Amino acid sequence: MQFFFEVLIAGLLSGVMYSLVALGYVLIYKASGVFNFAQGAMVFFAALTAVGLHDLGLSLWLSVPLTMVAMIVLGLATERIVLRPLVAQAEITLFMATIGLTFFIEGLAQAIWGASVRGLELGIADVPLEWLLDVVGMAISQFDLIAAGIAAALVAALAIFFSKTKIGRALRAVADDHQAALSVGIPLHHIWGVVWAVAGFVALVAGLLWGARNGVQFALTFVALKALPVLILGGFTSVPGAIVGGLIIGASEKLAEVYVPSLLQRLFDTQMNLGGIEGWFPYVLALLFLLVRPEGLFGERIIRRI
Amino acid sequence: MDKRIGEVILSFQNISLSFGGVKALTSIGFDVREHEIRAIIGPNGAGKSSMLNVINGVYHPQEGEIVFRGKTRRNMNTYESAKSGIARTFQNIALFKGMSVLDNIMTGRNLKMRSNFLLDAIYWGPAQREEIAHRKKVEEVIDFLEIQHIRKTPVGRLPYGLQKRVELGRALAAEPSILLLDEPMAGMNVEEKQDMCRFILDVNDQLGTTIVLIEHDMGVVMDISDRVVVLDYGKKIADGTPDEVRANQDVIDAYLGVAH
Amino acid sequence: MSVANALLEEPRLDTFPRLLLHHARVRGERPATREKDLGIWQTWTWSQQAEEVRALACGLAELGFKRGDHLAIIGDNRPRLYWAMAAAQALGGVPVPLYQDAVAAEMAFVLQDAEIRFAIVEDQEQVDKMLEVMGQCPALSHILYDDTRGLRHYIQTELQSLDEVMEMGRIHDRERPEFLDGEIARGEPGDISVMLYTSGTTGRPKGVCQTHFSFITAAKSGCEFDHLGPQDSILSYLPMAWVGDHLFSYAQATVAGFTINCPESGDTVITDLREIGPTYYFAPPRVFENLLTTVMIRMEDASAVKRGMFEYFMAVARRCGAEILDGKPGVSAIDRLLYGLGNILIYGPLRNVLGMSRIRVAYTAGAAIGPDLFRFYRSIGINLKQLYGSTETCAAVCLQPDGEIKFDSVGKPAPGVEVKIAGNGEVLVRGQMLLREYYKLPADTAEAIDSEGYFHTGDAGFFDEDGHLKIIDRAKDVGKTESGALFAPNYIENKLKFFSFIKEAVAFGQGRPMVCAFINIDMGAVGNWAERRNISYSGYTDLAQKPEVYELIRGCIEKANAELAEDPVLSGSQVHRFLILHKELDPDDDELTRTRKVRRGFVAEKYAVLIAALYSGKASQFIETQVKFEDGRSGMVSAELLIMDARIFPAQKKAA
Ligand SMILES: Nc1ncnc2c1ncn2[C@@H]1O[C@H](COP(=O)(O)OP(=O)(O)OP(=O)(O)O)[C@@H](O)[C@H]1O
Ligand SMILES: [Mg+2]
Numbered sequence A: 001m002q003f004f005f006e007v008l009i010a011g012l013l014s015g016v017m018y019s020l021v022a023l024g025y026v027l028i029y030k031a032s033g034v035f036n037f038a039q040g041a042m043v044f045f046a047a048l049t050a051v052g053l054h055d056l057g058l059s060l061w062l063s064v065p066l067t068m069v070a071m072i073v074l075g076l077a078t079e080r081i082v083l084r085p086l087v088a089q090a091e092i093t094l095f096m097a098t099i100g101l102t103f104f105i106e107g108l109a110q111a112i113w114g115a116s117v118r119g120l121e122l123g124i125a126d127v128p129l130e131w132l133l134d135v136v137g138m139a140i141s142q143f144d145l146i147a148a149g150i151a152a153a154l155v156a157a158l159a160i161f162f163s164k165t166k167i168g169r170a171l172r173a174v175a176d177d178h179q180a181a182l183s184v185g186i187p188l189h190h191i192w193g194v195v196w197a198v199a200g201f202v203a204l205v206a207g208l209l210w211g212a213r214n215g216v217q218f219a220l221t222f223v224a225l226k227a228l229p230v231l232i233l234g235g236f237t238s239v240p241g242a243i244v245g246g247l248i249i250g251a252s253e254k255l256a257e258v259y260v261p262s263l264l265q266r267l268f269d270t271q272m273n274l275g276g277i278e279g280w281f282p283y284v285l286a287l288l289f290l291l292v293r294p295e296g297l298f299g300e301r302i303i304r305r306i
Numbered sequence B: 001m002d003k004r005i006g007e008v009i010l011s012f013q014n015i016s017l018s019f020g021g022v023k024a025l026t027s028i029g030f031d032v033r034e035h036e037i038r039a040i041i042g043p044n045g046a047g048k049s050s051m052l053n054v055i056n057g058v059y060h061p062q063e064g065e066i067v068f069r070g071k072t073r074r075n076m077n078t079y080e081s082a083k084s085g086i087a088r089t090f091q092n093i094a095l096f097k098g099m100s101v102l103d104n105i106m107t108g109r110n111l112k113m114r115s116n117f118l119l120d121a122i123y124w125g126p127a128q129r130e131e132i133a134h135r136k137k138v139e140e141v142i143d144f145l146e147i148q149h150i151r152k153t154p155v156g157r158l159p160y161g162l163q164k165r166v167e168l169g170r171a172l173a174a175e176p177s178i179l180l181l182d183e184p185m186a187g188m189n190v191e192e193k194q195d196m197c198r199f200i201l202d203v204n205d206q207l208g209t210t211i212v213l214i215e216h217d218m219g220v221v222m223d224i225s226d227r228v229v230v231l232d233y234g235k236k237i238a239d240g241t242p243d244e245v246r247a248n249q250d251v252i253d254a255y256l257g258v259a260h
Numbered sequence C: 001m002s003v004a005n006a007l008l009e010e011p012r013l014d015t016f017p018r019l020l021l022h023h024a025r026v027r028g029e030r031p032a033t034r035e036k037d038l039g040i041w042q043t044w045t046w047s048q049q050a051e052e053v054r055a056l057a058c059g060l061a062e063l064g065f066k067r068g069d070h071l072a073i074i075g076d077n078r079p080r081l082y083w084a085m086a087a088a089q090a091l092g093g094v095p096v097p098l099y100q101d102a103v104a105a106e107m108a109f110v111l112q113d114a115e116i117r118f119a120i121v122e123d124q125e126q127v128d129k130m131l132e133v134m135g136q137c138p139a140l141s142h143i144l145y146d147d148t149r150g151l152r153h154y155i156q157t158e159l160q161s162l163d164e165v166m167e168m169g170r171i172h173d174r175e176r177p178e179f180l181d182g183e184i185a186r187g188e189p190g191d192i193s194v195m196l197y198t199s200g201t202t203g204r205p206k207g208v209c210q211t212h213f214s215f216i217t218a219a220k221s222g223c224e225f226d227h228l229g230p231q232d233s234i235l236s237y238l239p240m241a242w243v244g245d246h247l248f249s250y251a252q253a254t255v256a257g258f259t260i261n262c263p264e265s266g267d268t269v270i271t272d273l274r275e276i277g278p279t280y281y282f283a284p285p286r287v288f289e290n291l292l293t294t295v296m297i298r299m300e301d302a303s304a305v306k307r308g309m310f311e312y313f314m315a316v317a318r319r320c321g322a323e324i325l326d327g328k329p330g331v332s333a334i335d336r337l338l339y340g341l342g343n344i345l346i347y348g349p350l351r352n353v354l355g356m357s358r359i360r361v362a363y364t365a366g367a368a369i370g371p372d373l374f375r376f377y378r379s380i381g382i383n384l385k386q387l388y389g390s391t392e393t394c395a396a397v398c399l400q401p402d403g404e405i406k407f408d409s410v411g412k413p414a415p416g417v418e419v420k421i422a423g424n425g426e427v428l429v430r431g432q433m434l435l436r437e438y439y440k441l442p443a444d445t446a447e448a449i450d451s452e453g454y455f456h457t458g459d460a461g462f463f464d465e466d467g468h469l470k471i472i473d474r475a476k477d478v479g480k481t482e483s484g485a486l487f488a489p490n491y492i493e494n495k496l497k498f499f500s501f502i503k504e505a506v507a508f509g510q511g512r513p514m515v516c517a518f519i520n521i522d523m524g525a526v527g528n529w530a531e532r533r534n535i536s537y538s539g540y541t542d543l544a545q546k547p548e549v550y551e552l553i554r555g556c557i558e559k560a561n562a563e564l565a566e567d568p569v570l571s572g573s574q575v576h577r578f579l580i581l582h583k584e585l586d587p588d589d590d591e592l593t594r595t596r597k598v599r600r601g602f603v604a605e606k607y608a609v610l611i612a613a614l615y616s617g618k619a620s621q622f623i624e625t626q627v628k629f630e631d632g633r634s635g636m637v638s639a640e641l642l643i644m645d646a647r648i649f650p651a652q653k654k655a656a
Helices: A002-032 A039-055 A058-087 A091-113 A130-135 A144-166 A166-176 A176-182 A189-213 A221-224 A227-234 A239-267 A277-292 B049-057 B078-083 B101-109 B117-123 B126-143 B160-173 B192-207 B218-224 B243-248 B249-256 C002-008 C016-026 C046-063 C080-088 C103-113 C123-137 C162-175 C177-186 C211-227 C245-258 C265-274 C283-300 C304-326 C333-354 C372-377 C442-448 C491-499 C522-532 C538-545 C547-566 C602-606 C609-617
Strands: B008-019 B022-033 B038-043 B063-068 B072-073 B086-088 B178-182 B210-214 B227-234 B234-241 C031-037 C040-045 C069-074 C094-098 C118-121 C144-145 C160-161 C192-197 C207-210 C234-235 C259-262 C280-283 C361-364 C384-388 C417-421 C427-429 C456-462 C469-474 C502-508 C513-520 C575-580 C620-628 C634-645
Touching: A002 A144, A002 A166, A002 A189, A002 A227, A002 A239, A002 B022, A002 C283, A039 A058, A039 A091, A039 A189, A039 A221, A039 B101, A058 A091, A058 A189, A058 B243, A144 A189, A166 A189, A166 B101, A166 C031, A176 A189, A189 A221, A189 C069, A221 A227, A227 A277, A239 A277, B022 B049, B022 B063, B022 B227, B022 B234, B022 C502, B038 B049, B038 B218, B049 B178, B049 B210, B072 C160, B078 B086, B086 B160, B101 B126, B101 C456, B126 B160, B160 B178, B160 B192, B192 B210, B192 B218, B192 C333, B218 B227, B227 B243, B227 B249, B227 C162, B234 B249, B234 C123, C016 C046, C016 C080, C016 C094, C016 C177, C016 C211, C016 C245, C031 C046, C031 C234, C031 C265, C040 C046, C046 C080, C046 C177, C046 C513, C069 C080, C069 C103, C069 C123, C080 C094, C080 C192, C080 C245, C094 C207, C103 C123, C118 C123, C123 C144, C144 C162, C160 C162, C160 C513, C162 C177, C192 C211, C192 C245, C207 C211, C211 C245, C234 C245, C234 C265, C234 C280, C245 C259, C245 C280, C245 C427, C265 C417, C280 C283, C280 C575, C283 C304, C283 C372, C283 C522, C304 C333, C361 C513, C372 C384, C384 C575, C417 C456, C442 C456, C469 C491, C491 C502, C491 C513, C502 C602, C513 C522, C513 C538, C513 C547, C522 C547, C547 C575, C575 C609, C602 C609, C609 C620, C609 C634
Parallel strands: B038 B210, B038 B227, B086 B178, B178 B210, C031 C259, C069 C094, C069 C118, C094 C192, C118 C144, C144 C160, C234 C259, C280 C361, C361 C384, C513 C575
Antiparallel strands: B008 B022, B008 B063, B063 B072, B227 B234, C031 C040, C192 C207, C417 C427, C427 C456, C456 C469, C502 C513, C575 C634, C620 C634
């Protein structure tokens, strides 16, 4: 039982980080109806830039803020150069544009910083917490806990930002009805700019955390793809959905990894090696979920008028 | 009535607008004076909403010019027109459905708020104080429209008549000098219409707001407007006081459906 | 000794203005009045309130308001309208609150009868009514309004805003502060403090003149009875013209020094209630009924788990809730545990939704309350009690003492009140809270108060073995059916009205072979019921005539019959036949009073064909009726009404 909880908690903690990546998608999708395929590339770009600057001899305290500036610039530039000219185009056009953007950003990152795997040291050790081990006898990684804490704080801050501030209100307004938002003088482009910048910032935090954990390498973009099942579960337009979806995916993939192989082996009476379940389980889960509730846990039911 | 109707603040010359082959507006010209209630009427598809959309820059006419506060221009721009004091409501209610009544009306204050976006997020104290000041103005609007009881209700859950009222509230929160209303009373029952009429007249009277109004209910139009312009198939067929318009033969024909 | 008592023992705290000044002195910084305005609760302390009243009084004096003058007060519960009462009293005048939703013509009568010269009204709506009746009320020379909205272009010289008048008053008071103090000092406890018009179930309204002495006595005894003090607070949302509001929101608040809270508007009462969380609450049964109906409708829409929990714990509450509230012994430990759990899961949240989390004492009066309704509130831990009284008795004849609650009685006589039952069953009352007179109606006064000083209430009732008064009905309504069985129409109607599906009922049976009834269904509850069964309908008239709805109502009536059959005295009152009316009874059509009591005689006359059909055994009857719509237009409603029989139960012999 204790082992089960250990796995569950580890899963939930990495789930928080999935939520963080998914949040980047939700923000942009909500505000502008664009599914930003390049979010994963942005995570990669952010991590690589931060590490690259750090490797150049800058301290983390300097390289992270610099990267932040770079990400905001990247976000604003994307909105200005790629999306604004495409305003009022079909959703699929915009989607294709973001695919193009993905390759561009990935290429740009590697052109500047090279393609080798780099380590990122944030100064938090990935070791079990001593006192937790003593008190309840569970091995919970210190790094996971702190990373989850940072991610949770960011999510909370964003939630407050969007529910309490004027920009947040404007963003929700834009998400609801462009025309009406324009008529009350909400400048759409500003809002989009802000959203892209925020998405860039979220990508930076995600990139740092994931990069420190798995190393900064091209594979980071695949982590971002894990956000897809999260989105399918939580709904593309829901911030709480992204959070809950992330937790479910994180927990279930870890549990599946541990328990499913032995289950399958017993079921089919084979000795086949069934590793790597973590890799595909979330997608299967999402697929099943898609059949039951296509709009996601928290998403709005979309009724298309014909 | 001591309503002092002022100078012309908005006028149109030769406005033509077409969508592909459809001519929505053909050489329309008329003007709007300060503090007046100016109605646009006409049968379905006459081009009334298109005209309103030209006024606040949603549509850009292919021909003609617009003189607004003495400045001549080809077309308006949505953001700028909002900035220069034009607020509007839509024929098909365009509220932010997921947000509360209060938040919806708060968005109407958007342009009155400090413009620097990022400072807003960081300067918590001043931003909060500003929020409170605007909230006060919004509460006045809520009080004016008598919708205190639905303050916190998500707009999507309200009945149609109340949604129209909230939409008016959002426009009023901007303290506009010109208010464009596209069929504010459509789909309302008699009592709701009376309330809406009262609100429109009060706004015009107490705040001196100029109102451009599209409405199908002739009784209401003739009652409350100062001047009426009549469109039919994208052309202007009459313009004048309610009495003049009522007596106009073209108008009578248009409404009785005489063939062209 | 309670605060109220101590207070009255100080010399000369015997008129309302003196009480006000007293509070301003001893608890000047405590809140006296709150009002929600522009989304925020504004507070006036007792000393601020005293200042406002002074300004208002001096302003009125400047305009020529004199001792003995009557001041009409018309509007929703607004602080300034309450202050206007105190201001009029300070000058030795008499406030006359009117029902604010009455139409102009109805107001004209009172304005003439009370020879009103001054009226303080809330807003444009009321100003318009005053202007409309000015021709009929030549004396009316000053109309002062609180809310200036929409009145900018009114040019009538009679009109003035309260702001202006109070500004004038402030200057006046600054220059001659001794003037108002002198006027207040001249007041006597025996002066008339208020004139409340009875809503007139029969005949025209009568002005009931009450003195400072009688209202202060009544208020004081109530405050002592329930230990009310300055820490308490109440939501003032009932019509100011109603004796209940005058007693609770004005007299008791001024005697005990507690806080009154004025809601933002009539539509926001529930929200405001929740925000304020008053400790003291007063509502006629109708309000409690509506609240319960809302709860029930919400529960029907709730998830199965929630509904199951609700039903389970409500059953627990029915079993032991009231006993626990009364602190009675004999509740098992298991029930106590379950009730405790229910309190956390259901009752507490429910009280919160109802805005009654902090209620210490809640009263209901004005009409009989259904025993089950009453039991519901008590069982979820709300100390709801009944009181009995009328305009003529300052609403203070009997009260239910804590711990001695009977669901079907109105309690014991209040301190200092004598109650006896006349030969014909009528309840007679004597005490200091009696009216001085009906205004300008000496004959009516003489008829109502007999030579021994007893006031004839017009209600029929009796004392039970514990000395609790039970009211059955209006004395003149209680009758006999053809067979000589007792027929108490209100009693039957109240029984029926407790069903959430039945909004209004009118029973007939006086001198008839059997009891029959008209029913008004509750549009909210029945509509919801129908929607869940996929019964579509186009409006009230259509819904009312659905056979399914008839069956539903028949079920209710038969349940009521079964209960009536248990009481040997009332078993002859079972409802044999009924019909559902095609329109809702409406005060605008004169079918109900403004306090929503049925005008039985009027209804019987208006729907004579329907009564004939009920007794002739017909299965249906056509009817066409004129109705007034809310916008003042009128139109016709017609329908073929079904008539249905209900099951009758044999009378049960009660084991003595
Ligand atoms: N965005 C658009 N694209 C294509 N055609 C349009 C567009 N907007 C309006 N039209 C056309 O222009 C004409 C005028 O439309 P408009 O909505 O202005 O009429 P209206 O007078 O407001 O009618 P209604 O009383 O039905 O609201 C119609 O033929 C309409 O189909
Ligand atoms: Mg239109």
